[in-house]
Amino acid sequence: MIVPxxxxxxxxxxxxEILDGRRAMVDYGGTRREADxxxxxxxxxxxxxxxxxxxxxVLEESDALETLALWDEALSSFSGSDDGGDA
Numbered sequence: 524m525i526v527p528x529x530x531x532x533x534x535x536x537x538x539x540e541i542l543d544g545r546r547a548m549v550d551y552g553g554t555r556r557e558a559d560x561x562x563x564x565x566x567x568x569x570x571x572x573x574x575x576x577x578x579x580x581v582l583e584e585s586d587a588l589e590t591l592a593l594w595d596e597a598l599s600s601f602s603g604s605d606d607g608g609d610a
Contacts, residue, residue: 533572533579534594535587538565549573552591 536549542557549558549571558573563581565571570587571578582590 531574533574535570535582535590536573538567538569538571
């Protein structure tokens, strides 16, 4: 039997503050978390994908906003707002 494994999902976050040369504060739609910038060169205003506390990729703003819009669409379908409801 094949058992599906868990996977991590990355949500784009916007760098709002560089704390030192290696750490940044990243905003995820109002929630702010610290991320390590060791693997990327990011500046305030750029979007990054973070995994396990490390920024792994810098995104173009248009790509980040498109991804965020898709997340909003997916999450709204889970909220039951588009399921027709129970009669």
